[in-house]
Amino acid sequence: MILAAFLVAEFILFSATGRNFLQPDNLTNIVRHSTEIGLLALVMMPVILTGGIDLSVGSLLGLCAVLFGKMVQDAGLSPGAAAAVTLLVGGIAGGFNALLITRLRLPPLIVTLGTFSLFRGLAEAITKGTATYSKFPDSFLALGSATFLGLPTQAWVFVAVAGVIWILVHRTTFGRSWRAIGFSPEGARYAGLPVERRLAFAYVMAGVVAALAAIILTARVTQARADAGTGYELLAITAVVLGGTSIFGGTGSVHGTLLGVAAIAVLTNGLSRIPSIMGVSRELSGVLTGALLIAALAGGVLMKFLSERRARRQTSATPSTPSNA
DSSP states (O other): OHHHHHHHHHHHHHHHHSTTTTSHHHHHHHHHHHHHHHHHHHHHHHHHHTTOOOTTHHHHHHHHHHHHHHHHHTSOOOHHHHHHHHHHHHHHHHHHHHHHHHTSOOOHHHHHHHHHHHHHHHHHHHHTTTOOBOOOOHHHHHHHHOEETTEEHHHHHHHHHHHHHHHHHHHSHHHHHHHHHHHOHHHHHHTTOOHHHHHHHHHHHHHHHHHHHHHHHHHHHTOBOTTTTTTHHHHHHHHHHHTTOOTTSSOOOHHHHHHHHHHHHHHHHHHHTOGGGGGGHHHHHHHHHHHHHHHHHHHHHHHHHHHHHHHHHHHHHSOOOOOOO
16 A cells, blocks of 8 residues: 555656656556566566575576577577577576575575676677677567557566466465465475475576566667666566565565556656756666665564564463463
C-alpha cells in the first residue's frame, strides 16, 4: 500500500511539474525503457526470495548483447538463430553461478561479484573496448520500436515473463520451496526439499532472462556494446526490495516487484521532464534510487527487529505449565 501511494504521488507530482509527462507518447516510453530492468527484477526476485543475490545480471546482459551482435554481424547468423544461442549462453552463465553456489557452497554475494567482473571483462575483451555492433535488420529492430495492440512490442514479452514467474512463485511448489529455503536452508533440507536443484533453477532462470533482456535492449537502442546494462543490477535489486521482498529471503511477491519497477521507471522519467533539473536529472535519479534502496533495506531490518522483539515478549509473557509431580 505504501509503495502504491508513492507511485500515485509520483504521477501527481510529475504531471504538475514535468513537461508533457502524461502525454501518451511519454507513457509509452516509460514502458519501453523499463522493460529490460523489469525483466531483471522479475528474475532477481526468486533469487532474493531464497536468501541469495545475483550481482552479475547487468554484466551478463552486456556480454550477451555483444555475443548476439557478433553472431549477427560477423558470423552471419539470422537474428532468430543468434537469439537462440544467446539464450543458451545466458543459461550456461547462470548455471556457472549455480554450480559455484550449490556445489562449492560459496556465498552468492561473492560468487556473483566475481562473475560481475568476469562477464563484463569478457564483453570488453570481445569488443576490445571500442567495437559496436549496429547492423541489424529492420525486422529485428521492430522488437524495440514497434507497437502491438497499443503497447510496445517488448511489453508483451515482459507480460509473458511476468505471468510465468508469477505462476512459479505464487502457484507452484517451486515458489513455496524458494520461500522455505529463504527462511531456513537447513530446515528445507530436513523437510526433503531438493535445495540445490531449486537454487540452481533460480540462477539459471536469471541467466536466461538476462540474455532475453540483452536481445530486447539491443533492438531498442539499435546497437550492442560492452557497457550495455551497466548499473542495471542495482536498479533491479532496488525494485525487488522496494516491492517488499526481504533481502534476508523468505518473503516477497511478484506484484510488489512490478510496483517497484514502476516506481523507479516513473521516477527516472519524471525527473528528466522537469525543466529546472534537466541537466542533472540522471545524477539526481541515481541519488534518489540509492536513497530508496537504503530506506527499503533499513525498513526491512527494522521490521525484522520489531517482529523478533514482539516474539520474545510473547514468549516471556506466556506462563510456564507446571509439571506433574
